Amino acid sequence: MAAPFKDPRTGIFYFRRVIPAALRPFFDGGATEYKRTLDTRDPDEARQRYHPHAVVYEQKLAAARRTRASHHLRSARAMVDDFLDGQPDEDLRGVAQKLAALELGAFDHANGLTDDVPGARYDFGISPGLEDLRDHASRITMLSAVPDLLPLSWLETLQRVAALPTLEPIEWFIAAVAMANDLGWPLTHELHGAIGRAYLDRLCAACAIRIDPARTRIVPPPVLVAGSTAVMSAPSAHPTEPELLTPPGKAAPTITQVYEAWATFELREAKLVDEWRTAVKRFARLHDDPPVDRITTSMVRAYRRTCAGLPARAGHRIAALPLLEQVELAEAEGLPTLSPATVNKALSAIRVTLEHAVEELEVIDGNVAKTVKSMPKRTLEDARLAFEPDDMVRIFTSPLPERSGVTSRTLFWTLLLAPFTGCRLDELGKLRPGNIKTYDGIPYIAIEPDRLRVRQEQEGPAKRMKTASAKRDIPLHSTLLEAGFLDMVAARRAEGTEWLFPELKTNKYGSRTQRLSRVMNDFLDAIGLSDPELVFYSFRHTGKRAVRGKVAKEIVDLLFGHADGSVSTLYGRGAAMTVLRDAIEQIQYPAVDWKPVVAMARTMT
Incomplete structure (x- = not known):
């Protein structure tokens, strides 16, 4: 192995x-x-x-x-065309007729109807039973009564010859072509088959018939069928793909098969793999999981339109409906639909999957999804709202809920840290005691990925940054210092816990805040902040609004992890710690009485 x-x-x-x-x-x-x-x-x-x-x-x-195989077939066609140059179609039809007669003779001999016939010398495969053979002979007699249908039985013989494990009935022709082209004998299996296939192509073309659709009802169905039910047609002289009625080659993989190949090609983020798998499954549901070589640009555009009309939060009942019925239901009931960003993620899944089929699997030549435009973003880049002063008062004067999986201490400190740091919930959930550091006497939170040693030693998912600019240092606000945040950190260090909020569990995607996020949203709903645009992330907007006009934009971006290229040019990793501390102190929420909050914090270490 x-x-x-x-x-x-x-x-x-x-x-x-x-x-x-x-x-x-x-x-x-x-x-x-x-x-x-x-x-x-x-x-x-x-x-x-x-x-x-x-x-x-x-x-x-x-x-x-x-x-x-395609290379051999092109070479074989050139050799066969050269060998048959000048030979009229009438002669080729005669060969096809002779093959049909030899086949019938071989079957007669196999059933004991004749003692010795030329066809018995060739292997035409397993003979039909006597009853089927008689029906087959009767059908040939019926076709012979209509001159323009006579070649139909010859074409069917060619189809059966092409399906044979060997091409023994036309071995003589393959040998003649090999000799004419000074090829060694025996030929390789691929070249032998390619020459035979090219010859059968030419015979089929010479025997091609055109049946008036009005007369198709008088054509009796075939009795003997070779492993293929394809309809006969005349191939072009040099088709891109052979049109001979041979057993089809291995079909191109479906889009779901290609996606699974992409998903296992190398290590990828588990959450991305699952999200894109959902997107590809939707495409497969819409278009009946097509082979990738049959996917068209129109199909991708239809998928984009369908995704744009799907309900955004479909329950199990709605999600079980066919996609187009989901779209109709969303339109009829005025349900919110998937955002352009979500639709564009789904399009990315299709583009990447088809690109894998092009570059790695090499089963298609081009990526039709590349030309399909993404949906334009809505006017608001981020529709989530900031908390108003009254909202902040309500948050910090309401009793905290008791929920399993999240301690009151964790819920309290994440709520208190958020407005004074602008941290994302997942960033807070992944804080380790070692992320709280001091520089020149200034305590700060280091939002950074795990060091290499930690990533190698730990069994669970390592800590990663959402973006490159998310790596940043955030000085601790004086309110957090007064509340005893450093005492809480020291207590966790003394306990030897790996995480600052140790009861949070890591899910399969590496997130530690799945349960905390649900508890936090339930808390906001319970105190009357149920607007869908008011979420934990709103603390980031609230913090940025609190310093707007007081601090230079590039410093704000550094603190909140929204830096762009110009900031990295000006500051590198970040600004001086004193500059960042002075900026963070500009965050003030005068509507909130922080004294009782600080007093509560002292009991939450």
Whole structure:
């Protein structure tokens, strides 16, 4: 069994497989081996990462085989066309008629109806039973009575010959073409089949018939069927894909299959994988999970329109309906629909999936979703509101709820930290005692990703930043210092807890605030702040509004993690700690009486 390869110099494991020599010209530009780093020195982790690369390798091999087969078929067609140059279609129809007669003779012989016939020398596959054979002969007699239908039985014989495991009935022609082109014998399996297929293409083209639709009812159905139910048609002289009625090649994967290949191709954020899986499943529901080579730009646009009309918060009852019925229901009942940002995320899932089919799986040549425009954003970049002064008073004078999974201490301190730091809820939930630091006598919160050592040692998901600018230092406001926040941090250090709010549980996406977020929203609803645009994130807007006009914009952006390129140019990692402290002290909420809040905080260490 294949296993990860360990580089003896670095100790890093790799996926490494030798590419078959015959496929190298069609595999990644002639490479002799396929090698991808597994980015780990841990053998167990390497084995886990090995399988996705093995899947991609096999898919690339399949693509190389298809390309090689297509190359052989083009060469074979050129050789067959050259060999048959000047031969009239009448002669080719004669060959097809002879093959049909040989097949019938072989079947007669197999059923004991004749002693010795030329067709018995060839393998035409498993013979039908005597009753089916008689029905087949009767059908041929009926077709022969209508001159323009006579070639139909010949075409059906060609179809059955093409479906044979070998091409023995036309072996003589394949050998003649090989000799004429000075090819060695025996031929490779691929070239042998390609020449036979190209010859059968030419015979089908010569025997092509056109049946008036009004007369199709008089055509009796075939008795003998070869593994394919495709309708006969005349192939073009040099079609892009062969139109001979042969067993179809391996179909292109469906969009859900390609997505799953993308999802396991390399390590990805679990939440993104699940969100995009939902988007791709919606596309599959809308279009019956089409193979990626049949997806059109119109289908992607239809998906965009459908997503834009879907209800934003559909319950199980609505979500179980067909997508178009969900759209109709949302329109009829005036339900809020998915935001442009959500629709554009769904479009991104389709674009990335099809790009994987192009670049990695090589099962399609182009990405039709690239030309589909994203939906324009709504006028407001962020529709969430800031808290008004009366709202702040209500928040900090209302009793805190008792809920499982979240202590009163955690709920209290996250509420108090939010308006004075502008931290996101997930940033607060992932604070460790070590994130509270001091520089030049100024205590501050360091919002930063876990150091490499911590990421390597911990078993759970590591702490990551939402954006690059989210990495920042936030001096502690004097109200937080007066409330005893540093005492609370010292207590957690003394207890040896890993997290500042240790009872919060990490979900499968690495978030520690799923339960806290629900409790927080229920609390706001319970005290009358039920507007859907008033959420925990509103504290960030409230804090920015409190310092607007008092502090330079670039300093505000640094504190709240909204820095742009110009800020990084001016300040690098950030401004001087004294500048940041002076800026944070400009946050004031005069409507709130903080004395009882501070007194309560002293009991929450």
